[in-house]
Amino acid sequence: MKLESMLWSGVTCYYMMLAVVYLLVGGSPGGVALLFAAAALGGLVAGWTWHWRRSHGPRPADRNEGSPIDQTGVVGVYPTASLRPFALAVGVTALVAGIALGSWLSMIGVALIASQVLLLVHDIDS
């Protein structure tokens, strides 16, 4: 995770520096804000990767001599096939389209989203 941390820290520093330069050359407030936001978003990921590295240490994927068979047992638990992602997408589409087509559609969208999120949480619990 060390390289990932350095990568995202570099992104953060670059945009921070660029935002300052753009501010100094008289750049638009919108552009300055966007560049600072880019730096902040990069910093968010950089912070997480640094934190993860400190708390977990090196991983098999980071070792040059690591072998795939080192990763024995169940590597990950994957969700079963589910209609929830589709239903959730229908709900989100209805929610946003409702802004243009009428609040009734947004309400249907909210109901769909709420039900699907609850079901997804229930899936995780079970």
Added chain:
Amino acid sequence: MTAIDPGEQLSEEMPPILDLNDYVGSDPDHKHSGLPRTVIGWLTTTDHKALGVAYFATSLTFLLIGGALAGIIRAELAQPGLQFVSAATYNSVFTIHGSVMVYLFAVPFGFGLANYLLPLQIGAPDVAFPRLNAFSYWLYLLGGITMLTGFLADGGAASFGWFAYPPLSGEAGSPGLGADLWIVAIILTGTSGTLTAINMISTVTMMRTPGMTLFRMPILVWDLFITAFMVLLAFPVLSGALLMLLADRHVGTHFFDPLEGGSPILFQHLFWFFGHPEVYIVALPFFGVVTEVFAVFSRRPTFGYKDLVFATLAIGVLSLSVWAHHMFVTGEVVLKFFALTTALIAIPTGMKVFNWIGTMWGGSISFKAPMKFAIGFLVLFVGGGMTGVILASPTLDFHLSDSYFIVAHFHYVMGGTVVFALFAGIYFWWPKITGRFLSERLGTIHFWMLMVGFNMTFFVMHFLGREGMARRTADYRPIGNFEQWNMIASAGYVVLVASFVPFGISVIQSLRSKPTAGADPWHGNSLEWATMSPPAEHNFDWLPPIRSDRPVFDFRWANYEELTSAGVKAAWDARNTQPESASADSAQSDSSLEGDS
């Protein structure tokens, strides 16, 4: 480990090249497709390969729709005067053509590559968040359908161009429902892209198989990873800007209304902060595709692997600092700053071209269909890149802005390069996805027709633009060479469309044939070739050791002692025979699911 010099392979004392098919297993009945077989299966799948294929099929369908709209444009412009559609309809047609091609075809095809290939190339059983991945796909599809339903709305589809500048896109400029549906569609597809980016960054960061360090990842994975990072920074800005626009239209806000203290220029800043990275968001995955193809069909390692990675990183970060070069003519931007950053981006881009040529240089080049299309990509990309350098100069940009020169430049960098690299990828990975080959003979015909048709259509637009023909106009005066150039462009479109016929025939022939490709038909380099074709349900039953960015090449040519030791064999067998509890968990899933290994 004992490496074998390829030049010595004929020596009887040397061990033979290892055959991947002996290690990856096979499906002797050829019944395994790796894809759901029912409608419910498709609606509920969370398998990255099935979703990848869904992205491919959907984005190619949108390519056909966008291409058909381009046909209306070229038919109308073949001669001066209005022959087929009204000026208002023409505006809707070019708006939806551009929007479909950019938002619904080019970017999502890259997401298809990320879905299908990225987990395979890093040795992972799936992406990090499979349900989020399925949600992203459905959001994209529903967004696309929403955009096209605009044609059914009163007043027709959106007609303000693919970048929707206010005040034209405001309530007064575009009062119809079609405009609203367009905005909703882009918010949905933008959100879909953002979620896909989160998924891909998480997958690359957390799910690489042991030994797959960052600097052993295939270049395609690097390109997809950096693309995801650009999407993460750029797409939310677009979605936010369009939500503000929607609020201006329906909630009574005045973000972009100059009469009430708002700023249309702010929208342009927000849009192009997304819009310029978008060019590279489209292009980078295809850069990765041709990098793979050049290396495999030149029988050479990628020239300057780390240089290519750093060039891609440089493109990624620079692309988010050049946005206002699209706004030179507004007179509201710092010209020197953006001219400089725009010129700078030519350096890493040029490095890539240099590395691609370096990869081929001295190689044993095989001109199979994927290689032909990759070289076609290179020719068009260099052509489009050169006109990009011209447009980076504010003085030239003032003259050429909003002319057909821009249309030509844009179609070379965003159209030709994407389509040629896309077909390079399709011909290259088709055997992996289907287990079958596409016809080489039809591939060659396809390539030459596409090359001729594309250049006939778009090259002459440089001259049209230089002579002053404005873009986004349904009619033009018969002055200068306008008529001749437009007629050539329209004839080129016919050739371009016809080039899809041999491809279609080849696809049908291939799907009717027996799967004979095997695991590694091209003698590839990366891990997707270390599994059966189509890949196993959970991708891999076995993986070779990863000691470089070409693990499959290393495996074929090297005699790894650890491969044949009894201990390693027993470990893989144990891993592939899961305990009862794990089997019970995975048994809940349908046939398309899920990594339990």
